[in-house]
Amino acid sequence: MANPMGGTALPDCSAEVREALAAGRPVVALESTIISHGMPYPQNVATALQVEGEVRAHGAVPATIAVVDGRLKAGLSRAEIESLGRAGPSVSKLSRRDLPLAVAAGQTGATTVAATMIIAALAGIRVFATGGIGGVHRGAGESFDISADLLELVRTPVAVVCAGVKSILDIRLTLEVLETHGVPVVGYGTDRLPAFFARDSGFAVDARLDTPAQIARALQAQWAMGLRGGMVIANPVPEAHALPRAVIDGAIEMALADAAVQGITGKAVTPFLLARVNELTGGNSLAANIALILNNARLAAAVAGELTRLGG
Numbered sequence: 001m002a003n004p005m006g007g008t009a010l011p012d013c014s015a016e017v018r019e020a021l022a023a024g025r026p027v028v029a030l031e032s033t034i035i036s037h038g039m040p041y042p043q044n045v046a047t048a049l050q051v052e053g054e055v056r057a058h059g060a061v062p063a064t065i066a067v068v069d070g071r072l073k074a075g076l077s078r079a080e081i082e083s084l085g086r087a088g089p090s091v092s093k094l095s096r097r098d099l100p101l102a103v104a105a106g107q108t109g110a111t112t113v114a115a116t117m118i119i120a121a122l123a124g125i126r127v128f129a130t131g132g133i134g135g136v137h138r139g140a141g142e143s144f145d146i147s148a149d150l151l152e153l154v155r156t157p158v159a160v161v162c163a164g165v166k167s168i169l170d171i172r173l174t175l176e177v178l179e180t181h182g183v184p185v186v187g188y189g190t191d192r193l194p195a196f197f198a199r200d201s202g203f204a205v206d207a208r209l210d211t212p213a214q215i216a217r218a219l220q221a222q223w224a225m226g227l228r229g230g231m232v233i234a235n236p237v238p239e240a241h242a243l244p245r246a247v248i249d250g251a252i253e254m255a256l257a258d259a260a261v262q263g264i265t266g267k268a269v270t271p272f273l274l275a276r277v278n279e280l281t282g283g284n285s286l287a288a289n290i291a292l293i294l295n296n297a298r299l300a301a302a303v304a305g306e307l308t309r310l311g312g
């Protein structure tokens with residue numbers, strides 16, 4: 001039997017995820033690079049489990065996604081989450097191009113937004129919550145460094161609920177790429193694209209939608225037309241946890257300078273910048289990071305619920 005992407009491979013779903021999908025109940029995909037590379041241990045494991053709890057508390061089943069011993073997984077055990085979190089950045093970071101190689105070699109790795117979208121789509125999951133997506137890096141005119149996350153949003157039908165785009169990236173160019181390829185960027189309760197730690201990046205979104213039901217209807221309309229891609233659902237960090245622009249901008253400038261001096265390139269760039277910004281901003285940014293992920297998990301659960309009510 002063909003999977004939804006036209007191939008034959010299907011992910012291993014946890015019993016809970018399998019039963020929910022079979023019964024048409026809402027499921028929310030969660031990524032694992034945020035666990036291994038996005039936050040320090042042990043807060044990464046505690047947060048991953050808390051995010052799963054938040055999805056459940058809002059009526060959906062969480063499916064944390066990774067590759068374990070060469071198997072595509074949708075729904076990790078506590079022990080698997082603990083092991084990815086403990087291993088941290090020593091775990092492979094798997095994006096689209098890494099997936100076939102990891103499967104063939106029987107490897108274990110954490111999935112980026114792109115790879116998580118692929119495995120979610122294979123499992124039949126349509127809504128995904130994370131912190132921030134990858135995008136066009138500053139200086140991409142020279143480096144050509146554009147995250148595979150953007151091209152995955154172009155071709156894979158999964159809605160990504162995030163807190164916008166972190167300003168380690170060139171936000172203007174990231175929006176241009178999404179526009180060129182026809183990926184809608186929606187603001188939840190806002191006209192402004194959030195910039196992860198900040199509620200306003202200085203750029204507008206394509207549309208403001210104020211309820212999960214409106215978001216679900218937009219997704220249903222997109223997929224009913226046969227437009228295959230995803231959608232960015234940008235959900236601003238809760239007011240109480242937003243960080244001042246000056247604090248963040250200073251840390252980002254320093255992190256970018258350090259990356260240039262150390263000659264960091266390729267898939268190492270984003271994890272390096274994330275870790276450096278986390279170090280430089282300390283506990284405040286970690287608290288904001290946790291708060292915004294929980295906030296995204298709640299919205300994603302509500303959107304997934306509305307989507308199942310629409311029969312999507």
Ligand code: PSU
Nearest residue numbers: 033034038112113132134147148166270
């Ligand atoms: N941006 C964040 N937090 C993250 C990431 C990006 O603010 O954790 C991670 C996600 O897993 C994302 C990946 O998919 O980095 C993008 O990496 P790259 O730029 O190499 O495609």
Ligand code: MN
Nearest residue numbers: 145146147266
């Ligand atoms: Mn890159």
